[in-house]
Each structure stands twice: as structure tokens, then as C-alpha cells.
Amino acid sequence: MESAIEREKTEHTAGSAVYMRVRKVNEAGYEAALLGLSHNKKQCPEKMEAVARRLADKDGGHNKFLESIIVWLDVRAPRYWWQEADTFRLSTKQSESTMHTLSGELLAVNLDDADAVAAFLEANFEPDSCSLETLRAIHQAAVRQDIVGVKKRLPEGFLQTRLWCMSYRTLRNIILQRRTHRLPHWREFIRQTLEQVEHPELLPGLVGE
Numbered sequence: 001m002e003s004a005i006e007r008e009k010t011e012h013t014a015g016s017a018v019y020m021r022v023r024k025v026n027e028a029g030y031e032a033a034l035l036g037l038s039h040n041k042k043q044c045p046e047k048m049e050a051v052a053r054r055l056a057d058k059d060g061g062h063n064k065f066l067e068s069i070i071v072w073l074d075v076r077a078p079r080y081w082w083q084e085a086d087t088f089r090l091s092t093k094q095s096e097s098t099m100h101t102l103s104g105e106l107l108a109v110n111l112d113d114a115d116a117v118a119a120f121l122e123a124n125f126e127p128d129s130c131s132l133e134t135l136r137a138i139h140q141a142a143v144r145q146d147i148v149g150v151k152k153r154l155p156e157g158f159l160q161t162r163l164w165c166m167s168y169r170t171l172r173n174i175i176l177q178r179r180t181h182r183l184p185h186w187r188e189f190i191r192q193t194l195e196q197v198e199h200p201e202l203l204p205g206l207v208g209e
């Protein structure tokens with residue numbers, strides 16, 4: 001099967017290449033969640049796997065055990081996608097510093113070296129999202145240590161990595177709300193996440209798969 005990493009930049013919609021990379025770094029709580037469910041049902045924990053599968057899609061309180069299963073996802077995606085992801089409040093994120101990339105790594109790039117510029121753009125921006133003219137303007141602002149000048153010129157296609165920690169309950173909510181979203185990153189985020197979580201049977205699937 002094609003891995004999530006091989007697919008990082010392969011999605012193309014209406015001629016535009018998009019970028020999304022999800023790596024699950026940790027997952028915890030399944031056994032504890034089933035223990036909690038067994039208290040609730042007054043049954044032995046061994047029988048709870050089947051009960052959990054039956055209750056996983058019963059919103060309105062019955063699937064509260066999903067809140068006890070936590071997953072940590074390391075996600076690299078353009079900032080315009082993060083802007084949408086930030087509307088999901090019941091989770092926490094730790095993000096890569098934009099200023100470190102731009103005032104550290106960018107300043108080390110020789111802008112007259114076409115290969116170095118191409119490598120920097122490929123590593124830090126979604127394809128076709130940052131022109132050479134914009135990169136030069138950001139570079140000049142970084143040289144002047146003009147933080148506002150750097151930030152306000154940064155294209156929305158700038159790739160940022162964040163560690164996103166959430167429960168299966170939040171993940172379920174995200175999948176239901178975004179699996180048919182017109183921004184293709186959402187479908188790719190969900191696809192890569194479902195490939196890596198330990199219990200996809202407790203989560204909604206992608207539509208049409």
C-alpha cells in the first residue's frame with residue numbers, strides 16, 4: 001500500500017498541487033476507556049470491545065468513552081489549512097516557529113543560487129505558493145530584523161508543522177464535519193490519520209471508500 005509519507009505532495013485538484021503530511025507520534029487510553037465503559041455497563045472489561053464498537057457512533061452521551069482515547073499527530077500543512085483546523089477548540093497544538101525558519105534558515109540561503117532557492121521553496125512552501133519576488137522581500141525584511149515585514153509578507157502556502165493532540169471524540173467530530181469538505185487537504189488529513197490510528201473501527205470512515 002502507498003504510505004502516507006509517499007503521498008505528501010501528490011494530491012492535485014484543478015491543477016493545483018497540495019501538501020499534507022500526518023505522522024502519528026503517540027496514542028494512549030484505549031484500555032482505560034474500555035475500563036471506564038465497563039464501570040458504566042457493570043460488565044467485565046473483556047466484553048467491552050464489542051460494546052465500544054457498537055456505541056462509537058452514538059452521539060449525545062453514549063460515546064463519551066471516546067474522550068479517554070488520546071492521539072498525538074505531527075502534521076505539516078499550509079497555514080491556510082491550519083487556519084481552518086484552529087476552529088476545532090477541544091484539542092491542543094504546539095507549533096513550529098515561523099520566525100526561526102525565516103530568520104534562521106532563509107538567511108542562510110544564497111538567493112543567487114537557483115538550486116538553493118528551489119530547495120528552500122520546496123521544503124517550506126506548498127508548490128507555486130511563493131514567488132521569487134516575495135521570497136526576496138521576506139529575505140530583505142529578515143536581514144533588517146523587521147519581524148512585521150517578514151510576517152505580513154508570508155504567503156498562506158507556507159508549511160508549518162504542529163503537534164496536534166486530541167481525543168477520538170474530537171477526531172470523530174472533525175471527520176464528520178470535514179470528510180466532504182471542498183478543501184482537498186481535509187480528505188487527505190483524514191485518510192492519513194485513519195491509516196495510522198490503532199482503532200479506526202471506532203471512527204467514521206471517508207465517504208466513497
Ligand SMILES: Cc1cc2nc3c(=O)[nH]c(=O)nc-3n(C[C@H](O)[C@H](O)[C@H](O)COP(=O)(O)OP(=O)(O)OC[C@H]3O[C@@H](n4cnc5c(N)ncnc54)[C@H](O)[C@@H]3O)c2cc1C
Pocket residue numbers: 087088089090091170173177
Ligand atoms: C456551514 C458552516 C460554516 C461555518 N463557518 C464558520 C466561519 O465562517 N467561521 C467560524 O469561526 N466558524 C464557522 N463554522 C463553525 C466551525 O466550522 C466550527 O466551529 C468548527 O468546525 C469546530 O467545530 P466544533 O465547534 O464542533 O468543534 P470543537 O470546537 O472541537 O467543539 C466540540 C464540541 O464542544 C463544544 N464546545 C467547544 N467549546 C465550547 C465552549 N467554550 N463552551 C461550550 N461548548 C463548547 C462545541 O459546541 C462542540 O459541540 C461554520 C460551520 C458550518 C457548518
